[in-house]
Amino acid sequence: MEFQGTRQHARPVTGLFFGSFNPIHEGHVGIARYLLEEGLCDEVWFIVSPCNPFKIDRFLLPEAERLEIVKAAIRDDTRMQACDVEFTMPKPSYTVDTLRLLxxxxxxxxxxxxxGGDNVSAFPKWKDARWILKNCPIFVYPRLGEQVDLLPGMRLIQAPLFPLSATAIREMIVADKDITGLVPGEALPLVKKYYRKNI
Structure with a gap:
């Protein structure tokens, strides 16, 4: 399974960026933009996960609101799409089931x-991890200060590092701190509206 740096595929290549996006931030969008600008993908779909099996005990904004925020964040780039395919699937969401469906x-x-690089160490615990490695190339983006031991079928990409996590951004919202520049400007009003109401 080869990775191409320059787009030469007969079929369009779609990057599937799964996540809670709780909320989506500039780091997420920056990774997608890197994949597109480097010719690694023709488009990127943000797969909004209603319930991550590894994050069941964490606060999650309702999925419809997170999807709305993602749509606003990427509104100006037609190469990016927000995808709600997991909303009607059994919960919690397992990546392999969504991949098979797609x-x-x-x-x-x-x-x-x-x-993300923080998912690599736990990847063997994912449902049908071997099937995923065999059937779907995997791009791994780095997380600040983390070293990653890649598995066969994975490739580390040199996407820009983002200094804050979604958790840190939620904490800033609770503390009424300015998050301008941390989330895409188009999504900022919705982030403030929904998270201040729910957290």
Missing amino acids: FDKHPDREFILVI
Whole structure:
């Protein structure tokens, strides 16, 4: 399974960026933009996960509101899409089930999974991890201060590092601190509205 740096594929390549996006921030959008500008993908879909099996005990804004925020954040770039495919699937959401569904639904596309470096060590615990490694290339983006031991089928990409996590941004909202520049400007009003109401 080869990775291409320059787009030469017969079928469009779609990067699948799974996440809670709780909330989406400039780091997420920066990774997607890097993949597109480097020619690693033709488009990036943000797969908004209703319930991450590894984050069940954490606060989550309602999925419809997180999806609305993602749509606002990427509104100006038609190469990016917000996807709610997991909203009607059994919960918690397992990446392999979504991949199988998308593979069947979109045989005209090639898919690449995009994950954070902090997910690599736990990846063997994912449902049907071997199937994912065999059937779907994986791009791994670095997290600040972390070293990553990649598994076969994974490739580390040199996407820009983002200094804060979604958790830190939520904490800033609770503390009524300014988050301008941390989340995309188009999404900022919605982030403030929904998180101040729910947290």
